[in-house]
Amino acid sequence: MDPENDQEIIDSIVNALESDDDRSFSPSQTRSDTNRTYSPQIKRLQQPQYSIKKIQSPIIGFKLDCWTIQPFNLDDDQYLDGDLILKCKDQTNSRKIQGLFEKGNDEQREFIFQKLLPGIVSLANDIFGNYVVQRILEQGNQLQRELIFELLSQQILVLCYNTYGCRVAQKLLEISYNTFKFDQIFNILSSEIRNLVLDTNGNHVIQKIAELVKFQKSEWLIEGVLGQIQKLSNDSHGCRLIQQILELSSISQLNNIYKELLSIQDELCFSQYGNYIIQILLHRGPSDVIYKIQNGIIKNLEKLSCDKFGSNVVDKSVNISVYMRKEILKVFIHNMNVFYKLSNNCYGNYVIQNFCKQLEYNQLIKLSYDSSQFNTQFGQHVYQTLQKLKN
Secondary structure, three states: OOHHHHHHHHHHHHHHHHHOHHHOOOOOOOHHHHHOOOOOOOOOOOOOOEEEEEEEOOOOOOEEEEEEEOOOOOOOOHHHOOOHHHHOOOHHHHHHHHHHHHHOOHHHHHHHHHHHHHHHHHHHOOOOHHHHHHHHHHHOOHHHHHHHHHHHHOOHHHHHOOOOHHHHHHHHHHHHOOOHHHHHHHHHHHOOHHHHOOOHHHHHHHHHHHHHHOOOOHHHHHHHHOOOHHHHHOOHHHHHHHHHHHHHOOHHHHHHHHHHHHHOHHHHHOOOOHHHHHHHHHHHOOHHHHHHHHHHHHHOHHHHHOOOOHHHHHHHHHHHOHHHHHHHHHHHHHOHHHHHHHHOOOOHHHHHHHHHHHOOHHHHOOOOOOHHHOOOHHHHHHHHHHHHHHO
């Protein structure tokens, strides 16, 4: 490169930075901000929002004057100007204010808190404002938490049914757990549990309670779902709640739940979400419940194995039960047409491959099959698996 041309470029950069004040602006500013109205609540100091600092350029090898942002200051930070409640409902401003609260000192946090407190209920139900409320609950002092709790606990049911408010409700439950405040919220929600478990947002709140209390209040939770298991099992959130109950409660507490689940056992096996409930019962249910489910699987083996969700149930039963492997083997030995039909099915072939892999060698050789019967691409996968297992 020509040194003279280099120097001209350098001089032009330096001149632009030092002399063109009209075009210089803070990285936290936009051009439309130059004529903005300042808040009368904040007495602003007449000082620039940037400072000049020499830095070493790694590219052109010498020092230039560049703008650097000053530390956060209540008197000159534009994000704290004007209606802070309204700003929290904007994605960019919400993130900025969360950051300012997190990094600020006690005085700065209190300033932000006092400006937001009158609109805390509105923010808790807002798509972006709810994150600000959660941040204050996480990092605010004890008095700030108590003031927020006092306002939000009066609206707890509204929060629970709101898409964004339910997140704040869960945060309230977390920070108040093992205090009288938690019991206060719990008592309000207990009267509404049968409706909350059926609501997409309210269900999340109930799941949070189940996660926190574990065995302590499981009877209350069980009463909330009894008679509604069929509805809940056809929903992803409701299904997860039933799984939590099965995982967190003792067998003696679950007798009524087991009865209701067994009454719709076949429906659950074919359900997109219900099949997971059946799998949990196979894994951790009492022996009499497991036996009834296993018999139902053997009875409907062909239909379940050829179903997208039912095949998951068959796979689970084969993986965890020697009894099921023996019984299914008997079915195939007695009628190899069932074996071939499943082998050539888009879902059934996976069941057959998994089943064969679980068998001992002396069991596997009892399957006397005709290679010509594997007449689809799925059947060919089964045949290749059989050959590998026998060799």
